[in-house]
Amino acid sequence: MTVPGASDPSGAPPEAMPVRGPALTRRLLAQPRAVLGLALLTGLFLLAFAGPHLARWDWQQTDFTALREPPSAEHWFGTTASGRDVFALTVRGLQKSLLIGLSVAVLSTGLAALVGMVAGYAGGWADRVLMGVTDLLLVLPAFLVLAVLGPTLGSAWPLLVPALAAFMWMVTARMVRQATISLKEREFVLAARCMGVSPARVLVRHLLPNLGSLLIIDGTLHVGAAVIAESGLSYFGFGVRPPDSSLGTVIAEGAAAATTFPWLFGFAAALLVLLVLAVNLVGDGLRDALDPTGGGGVR
């Protein structure tokens, strides 16, 4: 077999193997909605991490001269009943919610993909054990378990990420397993196995990309769900606790007085909607970029 030289004059195909990476980025960036989603996401991160430095008030300060004030030049998003600056609280909350939402989504979808693919591909004994665990977790009232475990886990909010992820992957895992079983029957998987491609490689090279759209859609849904679930847990005093804030806590606290003091939760809610929207746009773009047979592919 000839080893290709670096300077082949023939021009046509380049020497090294094509990589999915660069082409994928290019296809992703070729789609307006993906670009819009990425821009939105970047904007949210900027707001979350640069915001605190721009605001006149720190999230821990209280302004006793302004209680339940509507938005003004002094307090951009208004103030709370105890005189805290809503903008400062919201961007502080956004930091955590971005991190929690995205990492929970990635972690839970990843776990779902792993469990579902292994169960579906291996079948038999491994399948029964993994699906048994999945069903067990499905019937456990996740919320109650987390609320009970909460105090013993301590107050560090990053612990929320694995805790939330641990209860969000089961339904997806079942879907992935089903999809894997039907993909496994396809001839290209049979072909790869007969070529002597190792099972791990079949999973990564053939099954994972073909499950891509399912995982992406589910992952984007998990972002919003994780942010909301986190706020529910905060209510039970687990995770992000007052006086610290997350988007969820700001929304939960403000929702009670939503009609009379809309600024208390409106901004936080709008940011949450923007976050989910941005993730959805990027997810859709990624799905189309991964699928060369669809509209966004190269031809």
Place this chain on the structure above:
Amino acid sequence: MTVLRVADLRVTFRDATVPAVRGMDLAVDRGEVHAVVGESGCGKTTTALALLGLLPPGTEVAGSVRLHGKELVGRSDAELARVRGRDIAMVFADPSSALTPVRTVGDQIAETIRIHQGASRAAARARAVRLLDLVGIPDPARRARAYPHELSGGMRQRVMIAMAVANDPAVIVADEPTAALDGTVRAQVLQVLRAAGEATGAAIVLITHDLGVAAEIADRVTVMYAGRPVESGPVEEVYARPRMPYTIGLLQAVPRLDGRPPFGPAVPGPRRPVLVPIDGVPPQRPGPGCSFSPRCPISGPRCAEEEPGPRPVPGADGHTVACLQDVADPAAVYPPPDPGPEPAVDRVERPVVLEVSGLVRHHVRRGAGPLRRRRDTVRAVDGVDFTVRRGETLALVGESGCGKTTTLLEILRLRAPQAGRITVLGHDTAALDRATRRALRRDVQAVFQDPLASLDPLMRVAEIVAEPLLAHGHRRRDVGGPVRELLAMVGLPAELAWRHPGALSGGQRQRVAIARALALRPRLLLLDEPVSALDVSVQAGICNLLTRLQDRLGLTCLLVTHDLAVARHVADRIAVMYLGRIVELGDVRGVCRDPAHPYTRALLSAVPVPDPARARRRPRAVLPGDPPDPAAPPPGCRFRPRCPRYRTLEAGRARRCEEEEPRSTEVAPGRYAACHYPETTSP
């Protein structure tokens, strides 16, 4: 008397920029079978649907379709509904999806009679039974009460034909009526279709891609290309003296059992006959000139500018051709292919690569209940023996369900079979450890039937071809060169390396699959119906590629196919399977010339011959009935219930067939047949 006259029919689908049919002309006489042939994507089926007004809403249909002089184009769906079924009826390709599963077939036939003739329920039912009898369904009164799933594919297609002739239509449009059927059943159904047309006086428009099927029953033939008729005439005339290079190409691309080219002298002495493929694919958007000119070997400068219309061929009545060139000798149009060298070493001296003995594979079918009780056992493969020696190709042929693909998959698994032994390159697959099995995978590669299913849609051609290399320890940066060599070896241009399989044509995809299979330089290549998903013009190219690779690389192949003519062209030896057993095995030329087993004889006579004169002259051995359920093979000889020879035997000799299962015996040197009374091989 012309019943149906189509003139300048043009069909444009919604959202399409180019018309699918661009000026179709067709005239069909009463009682005539008119075949419309061409590659897929030529507008055949669109034409058929346009005749019945069954195209999706929003489709633009222009031109004229006259039935008994009455114009059909432009009529409303309600008006056409009265015509459909009564004056013009359709037989679809897939009878299993064209019948309603929840009603009995008798009811469904009676329904069309009641709708169009207003007959009483009892009269319609009685007529339905008579129609089932007409299409040769045994015990029609009982079968009329059967649901479609209780009937075999061939029976269902007979029911479709019965339904089509129920109202004595003037025209029956049959769209690939035998595409979903097995060889021996196809022959029966074609005869029934022809007979049904003759009995009712209906004209039949037969849409088919198979030139053999057209030759078998058609009176006239129209060849379509890129939405236009390019040649039309009486079937004997067109097949014997084609004038259009496209028709000539199609005829030369068809694999033939006798291995002789359709025109001109046979190429002397090649090991295997070589087919002539047509390069390229039908155009997506035809240019200004002749739409065939980009693929045409004799295209001139005028051809690229001017689209020819049909003109009569001088001296031949009713033969028209749309070609600007004058073709005098059809054999001279395409350059003759290069026949491969004869194998030098005698078969017996070569080492055995694959040995299968007593191979068994039974599937247990379970009931649907909660206990999933064992219902019965399908004996898919039930004791199969053969050997393949280095450098030779063995074809496993048989009808669907005979166990040929199961045999191939059992070998491909490289594991211990349920019973029997598989020895690959000297290794017994039952005794393989993990490392040896993995190493052996390098040497055994496979090509599957449908390249679209066997190639990962998300990977690029280069990635697909490189995958086996990467899986066996080659480094990513080293595989570029080998990948390019492989693509060149299978005749693919290098720039396709960056495409996804979805952007390739069927033939190109199968070439990619072959390149992938060859990447590791396997010592045994398993081919599972490698050409049956492809058009005949493309099929010829892949067949030639396979024979060329066999010669060049000394490949050893096991070919699984239902098509004896393909086996004749690609294989050296042939094993005919029936119900999980091999019934005949021997050298491919000999078996095709003098079959010893009555089943082989019947299979051979069921292969459509793309030569109308010979197709009608040759003796037919059409098999009655369908292959029996492999879960309950009959006692004694498994072929007995359908065997034509068994029925001619006197009682004393016939008993042997009923009681004793025939063993494979050598009936001539190198030829084995499992029959108590094999045909004595004529010298």
